[in-house]
Structures are given as C-alpha cells and as structure tokens.
Amino acid sequence: MDVGVEALRRDPLNAVLTVVEEYEVTEGPLNGLPVAVKDNITTAGIRTTAASKILENYVPPYDATVITRLKKAGARIVAKTNLDEFAMGSTGENSAFGPTKNPHDPSLVPGGSSSGSAAVVGAGMVPVALGSDTGGSIRLPAAFCNVWGFKPTYGRVSRYGLIAFASSLDVIGPIAGDLDILARVMEVISGPDPADATTLDSPPFSYERSREFSARGRYRVGFVKEHLEIVSDEIRERFLALIDRIGQRGNEIVEVSLHSGKFALPSYYIIATAEASSNLARYDGVRYGVRVDGKDLTDTYVRTRSLFGKEVKRRILVGTFVLSHGYYEAYYLKALKARRLIKEEIASWFKEVDVVLTPTNPTLPPRIGAGFSPVEYYRLDTLTVPFSLAGVPALNVPLGDFVGVQVVAPYEEDERAVGFGMYVSEIL
C-alpha cells in the first residue's frame, strides 16, 4: 500500500486535489500532526474548489475557523482532498476532477461526499482528515474505507469557511485511522465561534470525558428495528454479531423504533436541495470563480452556471422547485414537519438507552461507474440522514471489509458517542 505524505503527491487514488507544499508549523498540542482537508473548507492562499469547475481557480482570502484552530494547535495542513462536487453525492464519483478510488479495492467507490478525505486516511497517507457531513458524507465514506468518521452535533464545530451545501445540516468532522487522534482533533476544532451564529454555547469537545464514558461499562444500548429490515444480509449479519458481543459483556440491549424513519430520506432531500438552491446562487461569476461571458447578463449567468455538474444542477432544480410559490407548503413545510417528528422520536430513545447503534451503510460499496439511478444512490444515505436531520452526534465505527456501524448519542453528547466508540474498539 502506498503510504505517507509522499504518497499524496503520487496520489494513486485521485484523492488529492492540491498538495500543500509550504507551511509554517506553530507549536501546539497537535505537534506537527499532518491533516488533509476536504476541498470544500477554505484555506487562505490555497486553492479551494469544492471539486467544481465553477471554483476551479478560486483561492480563498481567508481560513475557515477549523483551519485557524488546527494551525494554532500545531497541525500541518498537507493536502486538499477530492469530494463530490459541492459535497453532493454518496460515492465520490460526482467530482469535476474525476472519481476517487477506494483504497482497499480501486474498482470500488470510497463513498462520498468526503471521498478523498476517507481515502487518504484509509490508505494510511495521513493519520487524519477533515470531512463535512450533510446527510452522511463523513460516515458513509468512513465505513467504505474502514476508518473512523465522526459527525458532531450540529453547531458543535464552526461552519465558518465550510462551503455551504445545506446550511441547517452541514457539519465539519474528523476522519481518522485512530480514535484517539480523532478525539484530539475534535478538542481543537470544536467550541463556540463568534463568526458562526449557529454554533452552540457548549464548551469544546473533551477527550477526557470520552475516556471516562468508555471506562464506565454497563451501557444500555439501543438498535433501530426498522434499519435492520432494510440493510443487506451481509451488513445485518455483521451488525448483529457486534450487538451479540456487546450483549455478552453484560450490557443491556434494547430495541428502539424509528416510525418516522420512512420520511427521513425524502424530507432530507427536500430540505437539503432547497437550501442548496439558495446557497449556490452566489456562483454567478461576478465576484470570484470562473466567469463565462455571454452576450448579455442573463446569458453570462447561464453560461457560467452551466459549469455546474449534472448532480449539482439536478439538486438546484429540485430545490428551486420545492421552494416555489404554490409548492412551498406541500414540500418544504411538510419536510420541516417530518424533520421535527424525526428529531423528537430520536430524542425519546435516550430516555431508555445510553447510545444507539445502527449500520452506517445499507449495502457494500458499489463499483465505480455502476450507473445506478439517482434515487438508488440517494438510498445509500438512508441510515445516516435521520441523525443529520436530528442534529445529533454519530460516529462511524469501522468493522472492516467496507462495513461500518454508527454510534448515535443524544444532542450535544458528542463525548458519549466517541467514548462508546472507544469501548467498542477495545472489544472488537
């Protein structure tokens, strides 16, 4: 296997869009830790493309808050990684710069949208990478690439500098080969940020609290009944084996239900596309990025925005439709209502259990270029979107061989999700 920072330059997986050649290292707790960063997180002076033609030439004038914090803590940003364009996709194939390959089988997709970040970590090129997760974009590729991937509570990590896909769902989180490193990175990047009005007031993530939770033992562990009915046989077997093992250790296993789960995927795709249609309006070629001049203003808009890829265009159109006069109530408002139901139902689980486990991926990763229909690809997110809609933390635990399990914890209890992950890693 091709490993190390040198490998980032060779980039056998097409996982890297920019290798950062020059950097200053500040002294800090992360002590020179190399970090790869998904290319939808802004880095001052370093091209940031969101894997889109429309931002092919875009060099941001500022660092995202997470980048500022990482640098201050002594990390080195070593690469900007490939992704599905504007984080829209579940396989990594929607990049304008070509698909990323799975580090464990180059014929398979690495999962998306944080495809490059999961791939470079899965290949061992870097110990940790930042991804972003809107409906599963950290957890799914982490599962497909056999690495840890954490979607924190919405608002626990600043989004300032994260190129927006769906603002009410987007979260930045770490992908790592080692859970301790993931937790250390969480400590650095989390916490309130005056530049992001949606960050929570809660203090930064605490590694210590995770450790404490992992040492507690005697957990009440839930699993989601409906999810086991929709996953493929091999995923179900692997998941039940884990549940068995956890039960054998004297933990209580509780079946929980997500009745509103059937609304999750459709309402997710309504809310996410609605927000995306507005978030992507700024790419008009007027102030930055690529402009394709036309015969008049409208023509310039049309030609410039034709640079978006097919999936991005599809979502902008869907999002524009669901917000349109006469459809807003039927789609967008209804989706918000469903989201509330899902959130409430998930919150109610934690009266009876400490954490909930559920598979991350419903199936094994498809082959690159499998050519499924859009909806079939959307279904890859079935098990991850409910927790995005609820805003709760979810950690992908890699079971190996392209299978992952999510540890879901209550809102703002990020340490609990990571702590239980630590516990599981000891009994695997």
Place this chain on the structure above:
Amino acid sequence: MIGRGRAYVLPRYTTFPMKFYPTVGLEVHVELKTKSKMFCSCPVGEWEEPNTAVCPVCMGHPGTLPVPNRGAVVFAVALGLALKGKIARVSQFYRKNYFYPDLPKGYQITQYSVPIVRNANLLGVRIERINLEEETAKSLHTEDGSVLLDFNRAGIPLLEIVSAPDIRDPEEARRYLVALQAVVRFLGISDAHMEKGQMRVDVNVSVSPDPDRLGTKVEIKNLNSFKAVADAIRYEIKRQSEVLSSGGEIRHETRMWNGKSTEPMRVKETESDYRYFPEPDIPPLYVDDSVLEEAEGMLVEMPWEKEERYREEGVPAHLASILAYDKDLSEAYEKIKDVDPKLTADLLLNVVLGKLNKAGKSLRDFDLSGFREFVKAFKEGKFLRDYLKEGIERHISGGQPFSEIIESAPKVEEVDIRPFVEELIKNNPKEVEKYRKGQKGVIGFFVGQVMRKYRGKVDPREVRKVVEDLLDNV
C-alpha cells in the same frame, strides 16, 4: 380591512364624469448609520474609493456566514418604539432569492412572516411592518454599457418601512415622508439623505370609483425627492382616473417617474417568485431586555411633540410645524429660543434660511452661538430691528463674524424727538384737525417725517407712541 375612515372626494378630479378615490401606500428604505454592517464587521460610512470597506462576508465569498449586528437591532427597535409599534421579541430572518449583480449572495437576507416591528403608526398612517435587512451593492452604469459595482454599500443595515394604503393624496404622502425622515434623524439612526440614497421611496398608487374597494395598484420607482414623490402621485392619480373614466383598465405594473410623467419600466418585470424561506444561517432573533432598554434610552422628543411645545413657547403655528420637523433648524432654535422664541423662529425661517439658500450654504456654515449673541444684543436694545437683517446678510454673504457685526452696529442714540414732533404739529394744523375727527391714519404722516429725519436711529414703534401721545394732548 383597508381603513376607509372618511369619505373622500377629490375635488380636483371632479371634471371627470366619475369620481375616484385614490389610495397611496409607501415603502421606504432607510440606511442605518451603525458602526458596522448588518452581518459583518466592515465599517459603515461614505468612502471615496469603491470596494475598500469590504470583506469576504459582504462580498458573499464561499463559506462565509452572516452574524447579525446587535446595534442594528437596537436601532430597529428604537424606531419601532418611537412609532408606537409592536416589537417582536422573537423574529426571524428570511432569504429573498433572486439574481442580480449587485446582490453578492444571490439572495438578500430580510424578514418576512415575522418582522421585528409590526403595527406602528406615523401621523395617523398605519405602518404594517418594519423589516430589518441588508443593502445591496451600488451599481454604476457606464456609457459603454458596462456595469461597475461598489460593494462598500453591500451589507449596510437597512430598514424597510411599509405603510398601509392609508394615504389619500400627494400632500399627505409628503408630510408622512418629512415626518419619517425627521424621526430617524432625531433618533440618530440614519442621516436619511434622499440624494445620497440613504432614504429611498417606492410608491403604490391605485384609484377606485368605489370608496370601499381598492383599485388595481401600480408601483412607481425612481423617486429621488419628496417633490418627485408628490408629483408622481399627483400624475398617477390623474392618469389612472383618466384611463378608468374612458373605459380602460389599469394594469398591475411597475412604472418609472421621469420627472414629468410615469412610464412603464422598459424591462418588463415578470411576476417574481422570491422563494422566501427561513435563513438557516441565523437562529431566531431575540430582542432581550438589554436591547429593549438600550432602544428606550435612544428615544427622544418626537417632531409632533416638538411642534406642540414650540407653539406653547409662542412660535406661530405655521413656523412651529416647519421648525419641529427639521433636525438642524430645531436644534438651532433650541439654542437661541431663550432669548426670544418667536423672534428666533421668525428670523431662522424667514431670514436666515433664505439667505443661506441664496448663498448656496447650509445651517452648518452658520455661526449659531454668534447669532445668539447678535439676537441678544438686539433684545438688549443695542441696535434697532432694521439692523437684524443687515447683520445676518453680512455674516452669510460677507463671512463677517457676529462679534464684529455687533460691534459695528449703529449706536442707538438717546434722541429726543419730542421737539421735532411738536414743531410738526404746529406747522400742520390741517392734519391735526383730521386726527381730531378720527382719521387715525394720519399718524403715519407724522411718523414718516420723523423716520426720515432720524433714519436708523429710532424705532418706528417708539416714534408712533410719541406721536400719538402728543397729538392726543394738543
């Protein structure tokens, strides 16, 4: 509910075979003069160089996020309180989506279903809502057809003040605007200069033959002065009345004021769908007690209250109504009024203002404390009334300081005019006879003679007293 409290017939249009009831609503945008912009920390101000007061946030760079400016919230609440509106303790920002080069994000952050202020009132005109929102960039269309953009303006806090269709005629619209401009200036939340675009007005006009039903409304844009607003409303009422009385129909459209008439916008506006939805980057906006208290602390005497007080202080009604609605004038008045309120108001409005205008100057170029001393000197009898106008003129056009003007005033001499008056009486027995018979007008004859002899040294009112006194005792 359209609030037709009073039946109203426009006499001006009674030459038409039908009578029409006009209805006007105003949408006013006011730029707030907060320290920083609405959603970023860029300074608010007037800049020589374009695109210097900008940052990634107000340029709409990828990944940036808006953070509401508390100061702007306080200003909005202050206006809401001043206009007796209902303040929403929790309101919500929305995105208004449309494409235009001056709109950095492809959407404007504004308010929609829950604005920060509702149900306010100004001079009896209901204000339905006040939205807190952000400015767009300024576009400059050059001769070669290109568009230059200045983002210094993008993101300046903006209040959108939407009236109910309660206004009946051009003059009422003008009064409403004068009052609104005065209120925001007195509160210190905006300079509200129309010519600088700090205050902008869109007008909705409709006419209807039925006083209980609204006609089709027409929006008028490109109104850059109060006069333009009044003229455009007057024109539009007439136009619509003519169209209707000749059997035509009013099109729901946007028209431009060209200085003489309104014309349909060249670019046909398609029915816009702004796809409003709640701004996910900003949590609900809470007006907490500290914001409310700060806004309350900004409240000052409102112009209509000032007007009342000025009248009580002895200023004639027609002068009080002008003084009270002009920030600079009322401040000038307040500085000098203890010398003599009525005289101060009279001089400011009838002398000073006219001479300043003629000289192309403003009240800011006028030495108020010097002027105060000047008026005081007159009240102390150091010179005669005639010299007031002359002194003001010398200060404004000649730039002479008031201290010198007071110094060089012709001294009021203690002249005894009695011997001269007695002599006049002796030499003009016919006139005296007329006076005895009740022709009081003849006093003027004597006063005139005295004034000619003692020009600039005596006060005509004093002279009149002496003349009357002596004539009565002949």
